[in-house]
Amino acid sequence: MDDGTGLPVPLDGPPRYVAVFRRAGGDWVVAAQSPGRGPVEYAVAAMTRTVRARGQAPWAEVWGPDDEGRGWRRLRTVRGRPGPAAASGEPGQPRPSASARDERLRDRRHQVLLTALAAAGLTDLEPADTSAVTHLTEVADEDDLRRIAHWLASATASGQRAAGEQA
The missing domain is CATH 3.30.1490 (Dna Ligase; domain 1)
Structure with missing residues (x-):
């Protein structure tokens, strides 16, 4: 290639x-x-x-x-x-142990948010961005994060249409 x-x-x-x-x-x-x-x-x-x-x-x-x-x-x-080279563990406070179901749901929320950010073109996240994503996945439920993903997709589509009209 x-x-x-x-x-x-x-x-x-x-x-x-x-x-x-x-x-x-x-x-x-x-x-x-x-x-x-x-x-x-x-x-x-x-x-x-x-x-x-x-x-x-x-x-x-x-x-x-x-x-x-x-x-x-x-x-x-x-x-x-x-x-930075990968550290041996996650920085900060250790996360309290959660059930397998809770971990799965947290991982799904994390994936929803990262997918939305990637679709919006945000692929190289700063450490502060990573902290914000982690915080949001801990405090928001999946429906709220899917709504945020929808907003990002709508904004991205609007921006792409506007760029196409200017070309």
């Missing part, structure tokens, strides 16, 4: 949404593919967090169909700062 310049070029086949990541060695690897953009953006957010947790600087690109739906275009590039 390289055109000789070191930058990724689209894959063969029908246009779809594709996320590619640049490895430490300089080559590109496909991290996610989907007919919808949401799962690809979520994968970019998850991979960005993983790469930063390794103490590396993430570099990803999202490709998708062009306006006619027949060709490819680069939708965005994500270049982040390196994160």
